[in-house]
Amino acid sequence: MTATPLATRLRAFSGPTIFTEMTLLAQRTGAANLGQGFPDGDGPPAMLAAARAAIDGGMNQYPPANGLAVLRAAIAERRRADHGVAYDPEREVVVTAGATEAIAAALIGLCDPGDEVIVFDPLYDSYAACLAMAGATAVPVPLEFDGTRFTFDPDRLRAAVGPRTRLVLLNSPHNPTGTVFDRAELAHVAGVCRDHDLVAVTDEVYEYLTYDGVTHVPLAGLPGMRERTLTISSAGKTFSATGWKVGWACGPAPLVEAVRTVKQFLTFGTGTPLQAGVAHALTHCADWVGELRDSLQRRRDLLVKGLTAAGARTYPAQGTYFVQLDSRSFGFADGVEFCRALPHDAGVVAIPSVALYADKEAGRHLVRFAFCKSEELLTTAVDRLGRYAATRRTAG
Structure with a gap:
């Protein structure tokens, strides 16, 4: 053996x-x-109770391959009510083992070996692995800080299209930059897709977690995009239940069928009673999600205030769980070196954003902190970082 x-x-x-x-x-x-993006608390009590009731009620065997009918109906209704995009729950919605499986199944099901996929750099780490499984090649378009937020150059997006381009993979709200693509940016993406007959796959898992009045706009809602967009989301972030791994994909029947074809040979089905709990949450727990969003905005502000007081440069986060910091604020040109020293020297853990970059030099100095934690933990972290910064200044 090799x-x-x-x-x-x-x-x-x-x-x-x-x-x-x-x-x-x-x-x-x-x-x-403050590294990995999982919340400290559980999701809405009513959702947890609905899942327990489903277990007690005998919903413990395989679900249908495309998901419980009640969950598919709830997903379709939320897309219609929240975003004005209608889907047939029988043919245009499939439930997956989290958004990660939906993305993997979409790329494997829609790409042939040698196809190219346009991605926005930085990108969540599973994308590159899923593309490798599909035998496809990523063509990155950089997201760069313009003085206000991270965004892309529309000309670079158009220049990324080649004869083997199959689809555009878009994440908004975007991890790790915190950018929520606005309607003008999405119009550029839509134009490229329409002009070159490309499929769009959108990762929208943070769709309800946007701040300061910023609104998430689904790409599928733009003119000419519903018929070529596969929209992916999940319960994990929306309902603070990342361990449940209940996600979904919505889109025109041929795109959904491509996902279903692959996923039936991966997991076939996922967590029957958990699907029942998520169906209840999508139908009854909108107020809870609104309170979560408000709480996350307060916690983001607490973290940013503490980091700024410590002398750190941070970047605006319009959505998601994350704030990015410039490690050079603490005297480290390399974010990986900073993150490996931080637990020992300051008692705080973060993620070096470079792990999510194709262009390693562009992300070398960026570090991602998660604020989906308790205010107590965040306060502890910023106090430790403040003392650490003061110690480094004194030593310098």
Whole structure:
């Protein structure tokens, strides 16, 4: 046997992810973990009760391959009510094992080996691995800070299209930059898709977690885009239940069928009673989600205020769980070096954003902090970072 039996196309992804590495480091050091994006608290009590009732009611066997009918109906109704985009729950909605499976199944199901996929850099780490599984190649378009927020150059987006381009993979609200693409930016994406007959796959898992009055606009709602867009979301972020792994994809029947074809040979189905709980939450827990959004905005502000007081440069976060920081504020040109020193020296864990960049130099100095934690933990973290910054200034 060769030194590693892992397929060549996946060798770049072997070993633990940076999220696993930093979480283990937090556990070993007792540091305040602002690294991996999972909340400290549970989701809405009514959702948890509905899942328990489903377990007690005998909903413990395989669900239908495309998901419980009640959940598909709830998903379709939320898309119609919240975004004005209607889907047939029988043919145009499929439930998946989280958004991650939906993205993987979409890329595997829609791309042939050698196809190219336009992505926005930085990109969530699973995208590159899923593209490798599909045998497709990522063509990155950089998101760059324009003095106000991270955005892209429309000319660079158009220039990224080539003869093998199959689709555009878009994440908004965007992890890790916190950008929520506005209607003008989405119009550029839509124009490229229409002009070149491309499919769009959109990762919208933070769709309800936007701040300061910023509104999430689904790409599928723009003219000519419903028929070529596969919209992906999940319950994990919306209802603070990341461990449930209940996601979904909505779109025209041929695109949804491509996802269903792949996912039936991956997981087939996921968490029947959890699907029932999510269906209840989508139907009855909108107020809870609004309170979560308001709470997250307060916690974002607490973190940013503390980081700024420590002398750090931060970047605006219009949505998601995350604030980015410039590690050079603490005297580190390299964010990885900073993040590996921080647990030992300051008692705080963060994620080096470079792990999510194709262009490593562009992300070298950026660090991502999660604010989906308790105010107590955030206060502890900013106090520690303030003392750490003061110590470094004194030492310098």
